[in-house]
Each structure stands twice: as structure tokens, then as C-alpha cells.
Amino acid sequence: MQTFRKLSANLHLYMAVPAILLFGVFFIYPLTRGIGISLTDSNGITAPHFIGIRNFIDFFHDDRARTDVRNTILFALGSAPLLNMFGLLYALLLDRKMAGKGIVRTIVYLPAVISPLIMGYIWYFILQPERGYISHVLQQVGLESWDVNWLGVSSSALVVLILVNVWQYVGMTMIIFLAGLQSIPAELYEAARIDGAGDRSSLWHITLPLLYPAIKINVVTNIIGSLSVFDIIVSLTDGGPGYATESLSIYILRMLYGNSTGYSTAVALIMFIIIIIPVFVFLKLTRKREYEL
Numbered sequence: 001m002q003t004f005r006k007l008s009a010n011l012h013l014y015m016a017v018p019a020i021l022l023f024g025v026f027f028i029y030p031l032t033r034g035i036g037i038s039l040t041d042s043n044g045i046t047a048p049h050f051i052g053i054r055n056f057i058d059f060f061h062d063d064r065a066r067t068d069v070r071n072t073i074l075f076a077l078g079s080a081p082l083l084n085m086f087g088l089l090y091a092l093l094l095d096r097k098m099a100g101k102g103i104v105r106t107i108v109y110l111p112a113v114i115s116p117l118i119m120g121y122i123w124y125f126i127l128q129p130e131r132g133y134i135s136h137v138l139q140q141v142g143l144e145s146w147d148v149n150w151l152g153v154s155s156s157a158l159v160v161l162i163l164v165n166v167w168q169y170v171g172m173t174m175i176i177f178l179a180g181l182q183s184i185p186a187e188l189y190e191a192a193r194i195d196g197a198g199d200r201s202s203l204w205h206i207t208l209p210l211l212y213p214a215i216k217i218n219v220v221t222n223i224i225g226s227l228s229v230f231d232i233i234v235s236l237t238d239g240g241p242g243y244a245t246e247s248l249s250i251y252i253l254r255m256l257y258g259n260s261t262g263y264s265t266a267v268a269l270i271m272f273i274i275i276i277i278p279v280f281v282f283l284k285l286t287r288k289r290e291y292e293l
Contacts, residue, residue: 038266043259055266065267067243068251069274071158075247076226078162083222084215086166087173092207094174095181105178109171116168120235123164127151127236151237154244161245165232169225173218180214181207216286220279227275248274 038055042048059065090108094101111119126133129149138147150156184207192202208215230249233239239246248271255264 034265034269037262038269040262042262042265044256044261045259048262051262055263056270058263059267059270064243064246065251068246068248071243071245072227072229072247072249072271072274074158075162075165075229076223078159079165079226079229080219080222082162082166083170083173083226084218086170087218088177088215090170090174091177091181092203095178105171105174108174111168112172114168116231117235119168120164120232124151124236127160152241154241157237157241157245161229161233161236164236165226165229168232169222173222176214176218177211180211184210212286216283219282223278223282224275227278228271 037048039050039052040048041051041054094105094108127150129135129147129152135147138144148156150160188206188210189202192206197205228249229247230253233245233247233250237245239250248267252264252267252271255267
């Protein structure tokens, strides 16, 4: 009987074993293996040789790599805030009582379930100069001067990529915000109205504070998704013109196909650090915020 009680007391520890094993197999082992490969001149074919941190040094001396870091960060700085801002606006609008809001929710969310490669190719044909749909509309309304190759100019290509990415994934952000909004008790808003609070005051003092868990999820996932962007760039610009829109994910793949396995693994670790730093900082800040709430 005493043995059974001990087993029952430690049951939660035993139940965590499968999760720990999966975490070790699919995260810890690949990470440690990757660190080992990044310190070699591995090309994926011949036997690798230990070269220390030379791959990391070569990365920071590569102009193309630094350009890709800049492109990746600029994309994230544009995409993540817009996704959260428009996702919240959609959620606040579609959480109200209105006719046809279910259809509107479906329309907004639908692009998120389509492959980003397919969506990128669709937008590629829409944005084609002289023969794309947008070009046709601009000609019809007398704005022929706006009919330019948006994807062929470095100053506008990255902006187009950000807007297309936001358009596709804003529905996913909206759904998470909607789930958070619907978990807020209606009694709080009724009490606020009785006390004379208006819509703006209720938004700042009730909605946003209680929506903090949803905000945290969306900010973290959008930071990770934006910094690891790959599909939408490949399908729309393939990193061009030149390397003006190439991201770190695409750079890693091309270095890997160039028989630079060790170097591409080192770049992947650098990309992991670039992603984990803003996520870690945000989680630390929100943890303090939760304590205040």
C-alpha cells in the first residue's frame, strides 16, 4: 500500500517522461548534432574536418549574408506588427453582433489554409506588369504610371512581400484574438457601462489587459514566422532582384545545395539565435506585465 502511494505521488513525473523523450529526440539531439556539424567543413559527401568557428567568422564577413540578415529583420519589423494590429482590429470588429460575420470570418481566415507557395504564385501573376489583374485595374482607372514591376524593384519588392504575407496570415491572428475576446465575461462590460465607462475606456481597461494571453501567443508566433520566412519569398521574388529580398532561410538552403553543409548549419544556428533573442526578451517583459496585472 505504501509503495502504491509513492507511485501515485510521483505519477506526474512518470507521465512527463514521453514528452521529455520526444523533446530530447526532436530538439536536443538535432541541436547538439547541428552545433557539432557547424564546427566542421562538412560538405555532406566527404569526411568532415574540425575547423572551429571559421564558418561563423566567414558568415560575418559575407556581404550577401549581412544583406540577408537585414532583409529578414526588415521583413519581421514590417510583418509582425501589422499582423497583430490588423488581426486585433478584425477580431474587435467581428466579435460584435452583425449580420454575416461568420461569412466574413471565413473569408478573412481562408487564405491562411492555402499553401504559401500556391498563394505566392497566385499573387505573382496578379502583380505582373502590363498583363496582371492589378495592371488591368490601374489602366482602367487611368493610373498607368503606377503600372510598374513592383517585384522587380528592390525598393518596393520587400514591401509587397510584407503586405502579401500579412494578407494571408492575418486571419490566423484574428482567430486567436477572437478566442481571447470570447473568453472575457460579458458581466465586466456591463459593470463598466453602469459605472459610466465608454467603449474606449472598456477597451483599454478591460479588453486589452484580459486579452494579454492571446496577445502573447500572437506576438511570439508572428515573430518566429516572420523571421523564418521562406515560402512567400521563393514564390514571389526568389530572393531577387539580385539578393534584395533574399532571407536567411533561403540563404541557408542555397548554401546547403552548394555542398556547404557545415557552413549552412552554422548559419542556421545564427538564425536560431536571431529568432530566440526577441522572443526571449518579449516573454521576459510580458512576465513582468502579468505580475503587475
